[in-house]
Amino acid sequence: MPIERIAILGTGLIGTSVGMALRRNGFTGTILGWDREVVQAAIALGREAITEIANDPETAAEQSDVVLLSGPVFSILEWLEQLAPILQPHQLVTDVGSVKRILCERAAGLYNQPGKAGFLPGHPMAGREVSGAANADDEIFRGAVWLFTECANDSGISPEARAKATEWRAWAQKFGSRTVDLDPVRHDELCAWVSHLPQFVSTALSALLEDTFPHDEELRAIGGRALREMTRLGASPYSMWRDIAHTNTEAVAATLLALEQRLTHLREHLKTAELRDEFEQANRFRLGGPRKP
The missing domain is CATH 3.40.50.720 (NAD(P)-binding Rossmann-like Domain)
Incomplete structure (x- = not known):
């Protein structure tokens, strides 16, 4: 039926x-x-x-x-x-x-x-x-x-x-x-990278900006599209993301740790050629092109 x-x-x-x-x-x-x-x-x-x-x-x-x-x-x-x-x-x-x-x-x-x-x-x-x-x-x-x-x-x-x-x-x-x-486990791993990590990054950035520039209208005025796009997910409801954090903890924590390490690498190479390599890697992913051998 x-x-x-x-x-x-x-x-x-x-x-x-x-x-x-x-x-x-x-x-x-x-x-x-x-x-x-x-x-x-x-x-x-x-x-x-x-x-x-x-x-x-x-x-x-x-x-x-x-x-x-x-x-x-x-x-x-x-x-x-x-x-x-x-x-x-x-x-x-x-x-x-x-x-x-x-x-x-x-x-x-x-x-x-x-x-x-x-x-x-x-x-x-x-x-x-x-x-x-x-x-x-x-x-x-x-x-x-x-x-x-x-x-x-x-x-x-x-x-x-x-x-x-x-x-x-x-x-x-x-x-x-x-x-x-x-597969359910594969689902949770991939979603941690493509959905959960972007949410927590946006939340962290939005919270950081609120702590650092709580009433700074100039910041908001000049932020433009980059700021709007990077912080858009920061307005998501806590109730839904609390449950995700509690039920996919290991996968989410692994992505956050990997990002922390990558950000540390960027910070340490702001004046070296490795910064260029990071941009090239990022562009390859965005364009879906072949990986570096």
């Missing part, structure tokens, strides 16, 4: 954007929405991302073909445990969390086994530095990569849940995303 009812638990930026993208791309079924902040669900309803506000998230999940968990990683972990005993084998749970290894570990034995609902971990590489349903956009996934990280213990997933997983992948593609499969 095709997907006809979807429950979105967490109608913030991404959850509401998913609902809007579903509607824009022809989904005609029911979309139930729930959020801990009732105002977010109300905004999602007003933007036609959902068809109904769910008063009871568990009931909404029980009545749906697909349950989308959209929120910080800790909340997704809680939902995985809370929903497992009440869902049926034909149902599918998916998510949009930024960390995957810990989700697969938590799901082990609870999903993708005989008599259990299916679980397809997902992560659209899309977002904004602002949160909330009011900032949702049905085009946010266009041109983005939507990562899927099937867990190792999925041999017992029912044919019905697997069919829904295939259909959900197709919806991600209809949104304009390119779907890519990764």
